[in-house]
Amino acid sequence: MAGDDEEYVYDEASGEWMPASELAARQAAEDQVEVRDAVGNLLADGDQVTLIKDLTVKGAGQTLKQGTLIKSIRLTGDPQEIDCKYPGIKGLVLRAEFVKKR
Numbered sequence: 063m064a065g066d067d068e069e070y071v072y073d074e075a076s077g078e079w080m081p082a083s084e085l086a087a088r089q090a091a092e093d094q095v096e097v098r099d100a101v102g103n104l105l106a107d108g109d110q111v112t113l114i115k116d117l118t119v120k121g122a123g124q125t126l127k128q129g130t131l132i133k134s135i136r137l138t139g140d141p142q143e144i145d146c147k148y149p150g151i152k153g154l155v156l157r158a159e160f161v162k163k164r
Contacts, residue, residue: 103163111161
């Protein structure tokens with residue numbers, strides 16, 4: 063078989079020998095952080111979200127109103143923060159507890 067020559071590695075967490083590619087895929091899945099919005103929906107890169115309350119943006123002198131649509135979010139690796147783009151505000155980072163997936 064073509065897969066017989068694959069390198070096997072020992073996984074200390076499970077105590078099993080497994081193909082290196084399977085172990086790498088399992089570790090990548092464990093490293094991903096789940097980010098959930100205010101109502102518990104799972105967020106992903108590129109999602110659109112709506113603000114659930116008025117937010118004053120520090121340093122920008124603006125207030126984003128409840129119901130404002132934020133397009134194309136990016137996850138930051140922190141389960142509570144999402145990176146966003148909004149006209150007139152550079153480097154906007156919102157807390158996931160203040161948004162709802164659209």
